[in-house]
Every structure is written in structure tokens, then in C-alpha cells.
Amino acid sequence: MTYGTSIPPGEALTALADPTRRAIVEKLARGALPVGELADGLTVSRPAVSQHLKVLSDAGLLTVTPHGTRRLYRLAPEGVAQLRRYLDRLWDDALSNFAAEAERRAASKEP
Amino acid sequence: MTYGTSIPPGEALTALADPTRRAIVEKLARGALPVGELADGLTVSRPAVSQHLKVLSDAGLLTVTPHGTRRLYRLAPEGVAQLRRYLDRLWDDALSNFAAEAERRAASKEP
DNA sequence: ACTTACGGTAAGTTGTGACTTACGGAACAT
């Protein structure tokens, strides 16, 4: 029984569409960070970062663990995994369809 | 020598952020289609579909082959592959960082 | 108790992107 929270991949894709959010995710991929440190090195304000973190969390891509007065954000592997599965399915469908089309093309004389 | 056009994954992610474009991609994953047939079964107008197809093409996710007066759109496996590689790198970084953090936590007495 | 870090939320502004209708150009048919 796999039991993931199963947020549809659309939210995660929407979340990763924003360049600032991608920058955040890529930073977090290399280690958990509090909001303040994330905001340094980014061109936007700290509240903006907070808002982005909410979007990413809602998409299942991040988890939070309060540590004293700060909140450590870290990448959620399961969130990334779900996106990978979605793309894998696209990939598989596309390839098997390619094979089917090639076969069909070979059956009739002209493409 | 693999030689892909190497469009940054940001464009593909932005392209897949839109639900209508995801619907298009998922249809195309099951077989190539002309614009008109794509537009049927979608809630938006045909010109809207054309615009979406442009975005997806620019992102490297689609290829076009003119067939008479119609244009057959099909999913580009390499485009999907590039997204998969991006997510794989995120995944790998996240996991190796997890290991490093766990080790660090084990080294000091308190988490 | 007061102050100082840290961070989430409210409110308001603004650019952008997803849509529409209208139009124009190719390719095939008659």
C-alpha cells in the first residue's frame, strides 16, 4: 500500500513554473534552510519568499519543521517523485504510440 | 553524441503549468493529431489551441509535420526526457542531502 | 517585563498570459 498525499501533478507543475520558486527549490535540494536565508541571495522580498513557500508546500513539494523561532523548509522527495511518475507515464505512452504508428505506417504502403 | 536543442527546462515547466496545455499534451501522448481534432473535446476555441501549440513547440515538447492542408502535432520524446533529467537531478540532490543531514544529526548528540 | 529576531498574513498595485473575434493565406476539390 503506497500512501502518498496524492496531490494532482498540476499543482506541482504550476508551482515549478515560476523562476523564483525554481530557484528556491534548487537551493533546498542542496540543504534545508530557514526563510531568511532563502530570501538572501534572491532578488525578491522576504514576504514574497514566504508566499512562494506556501505555494510549494501546498503542491506537496516542501515540508516544514519549526525549530525555535525559525521554520526549516526542506524538499519533499515524494513530491518530486510524483512529478517524475507523471512524466514517466507521458514518456511511456508517447513511445508506445510511436511504435504503433510506425507499425501502421509499415502496413499501408504510403505514410 | 546526443544532440538535443537544449531548451532550458523552465520553458517546458511553464508550458505544462497550464491545464489546457496539459490536456493537449496528454491527448498527443496517445497519438498525433491535427489542430482541429485537438480543439474538439477541448473547451476553448481553435485559435486558442493554436496559441497553446506554439508555446508547447517553443518549449521543445512538440513537433509538427505538415500533411496536405493540415498539420500533425506529435509529442517530442526528447522534450519530455529533458524534464525527466531535471527532476532526476533534483531528486538525487535531495536524497544525497538527506543522507548528509542524517549523518550530521547522528554526529552531534541532539537533532 | 521589554526588546529583538523571525516569519506569516492583509491589502493594494501591476504586468502578463489565456482567451475571444476577426482576418488572411495555403492546399485540395470541383
Add this chain to the structure above:
DNA sequence: ATGTTCCGTAAGTCACAACTTACCGTAAGT
């Protein structure tokens, strides 16, 4: 030649999402 089908592009509208500043909690330090 003319009409028809298929499709891309232009122009304009409108909603939303990504910011900003301001404010209010909460936890720790002194």
C-alpha cells in the same frame, strides 16, 4: 477559376498571479 477547408496571426479584453509595504503574532535573549 472559385469555393472550401484547415490553420496561423493580429488586436483587444480581462482575470489572475507575483510583487510591494505594513502589520501582527510568537519565541528567545537580557
